[in-house]
Amino acid sequence: MLDDRITRLGQALQAEGFDAVALIPGPTLTYLTALRFHLMERPMIGLFSAKGAAHLVLPDFERSKADECPLMLHLHTYGEQDQERLPALRAAIKALSLERGRIGVEPLGMRFYESQLLREAAPEGQFRDASAVLSSLRVRKEEVEIAAMRRAVRIAEKALLETLPLVKIGMTERELASELMVQLLRAGSQGELPFEPIVAAGPNSALPHAVPSERPLQAGDLLLIDWGARWE
Amino acid sequence: MLDDRITRLGQALQAEGFDAVALIPGPTLTYLTALRFHLMERPMIGLFSAKGAAHLVLPDFERSKADECPLMLHLHTYGEQDQERLPALRAAIKALSLERGRIGVEPLGMRFYESQLLREAAPEGQFRDASAVLSSLRVRKEEVEIAAMRRAVRIAEKALLETLPLVKIGMTERELASELMVQLLRAGSQGELPFEPIVAAGPNSALPHAVPSERPLQAGDLLLIDWGARWE
Incomplete structure (x- = not known):
């Protein structure tokens, strides 16, 4: 190869x-x-x-x-x-x-x-x-690369599904991002994530490349999550 | 400042x-x-x-x-x-x-x-x-930087203390590294760790900058852990 x-x-x-x-x-x-x-x-x-x-x-x-x-x-x-x-x-x-x-x-x-x-x-x-x-x-991706990408997507999906029930009004963006990272690792992502997840709510969700902040989630917020897992 | x-x-x-x-x-x-x-x-x-x-x-x-x-x-x-x-x-x-x-x-x-x-x-x-x-x-570190470094050290210490009881013969270096990262996040580290923890056991512990592998921990292994938390 x-x-x-x-x-x-x-x-x-x-x-x-x-x-x-x-x-x-x-x-x-x-x-x-x-x-x-x-x-x-x-x-x-x-x-x-x-x-x-x-x-x-x-x-x-x-x-x-x-x-x-x-x-x-x-x-x-x-x-x-x-x-x-x-x-x-x-x-x-x-x-x-x-x-x-x-x-x-x-x-x-x-x-x-x-x-x-x-x-x-x-x-x-x-x-x-x-x-x-x-x-x-x-x-041009080889079979082995496509298989790795599919696995990374499955890990990322599982992590999000495990995280969503934990979302609560009052928790900060940073707390939610931290929980999502924990779930990514638990779901089998390799340690070096492709990027730190973006968790941005309310006005912060309008910022491109937002860094998770200490702002607590509020009722009615639009919540933006941008995340990925690493596999090979 | x-x-x-x-x-x-x-x-x-x-x-x-x-x-x-x-x-x-x-x-x-x-x-x-x-x-x-x-x-x-x-x-x-x-x-x-x-x-x-x-x-x-x-x-x-x-x-x-x-x-x-x-x-x-x-x-x-x-x-x-x-x-x-x-x-x-x-x-x-x-x-x-x-x-x-x-x-x-x-x-x-x-x-x-x-x-x-x-x-x-x-x-x-x-x-x-x-x-x-x-x-x-x-x-030359300012007061605010020294305080941040002290906090990062406390987070790193707490994470290690939470992780050590979980170390078991048969778990892989990668599983242990993943658990340590989870504990770093739970202990309050910011998401972007300063570096991916090094967990290297047995012969791998002789490698500088080892990347955690799929090798299972064995009885009698020397276990090397090199890790840090991020705070500001």
Whole structure:
């Protein structure tokens, strides 16, 4: 499954004139490697070439986790000294001959820190928005992804049905949001929710992206709930 | 309180030769404005000058939330057309005379997308790491922050004490992590936990940043729990 994704990514990169894509921890890196890493103060950069090679730059102490990746993944690790980071990234850039490459990034995911490191490691490289390539790849869902989405929806529905009988005049938006999160976890959602549920009543329900407040629910309020569960 | 933070930020920026700092949603922007925004696909950029002025570039539809900011905040909003974003940012850059400015960023917070927009809006600007300035500001905690940290610790302690009696041989790391999250919410933690609790037993307890797995707890396991609550 992962090999197939890497192959399709390579083809899509070639078609759009990219030599590679550079990713930091987030949904796309997990999609390609099945590895779950968080953004940290230490850089972790995946480089995936149009020819189908996969390289990962990461701290030494995370190596055992990366070793579990079912993919043929070339690892470039670095130690605790800051100055070890750039050489590790340079080694990956060199292994992929990307010194003058057209390297795609996800503008809404890539951070300033890693993009500066990349520019230092490949000063003649060009860094461009590759989100169209990556979303064209990810938008066509595989069977296993559709099954996971169905399961997440069932969990979310169950959590809402368990929460609705608990809604009472006088409870705050935050209390209701907290109860909904408890029910999401009880119903089997994985711990890192896709987003904190929005619970907004009365005038707050007109706010987009409202954050649950200390306002108590009142009779006649319109109650808006926007929520989701995580499964894989 | 916020005015005082903005004043101290201005002094620290001046001392380090910055004309301003550019921030996107995250803890530092919330620290300076008391506004809670999430990272979205639409840019939101706060510009804080060494002279103490505060400007915020944001989507039209988030204006009512920004209007609640107790700070004197100059708003530059844009509509739903992509091409409206750059002019709104240019207006903020111009209002602060930052066209050739030394602008600080948080390398671990700023995204590629907003940094490219900033470079377009101030092509002769210089963008540098300002994390030392910002952390020197935030490291000295005010009374109100210390009180919030104490409350978060009490919530975290209560949640652990409620969870420990529920630990049983045969339950999975993920089930235990889920139960701990439920107890954190019941004990009063705000919904967005500082991080997903780490629950790692046996060999997994040797992994830094382990993600709770489906491995059942076994007799003789060393059990590692790393968790926290959120309060303000």
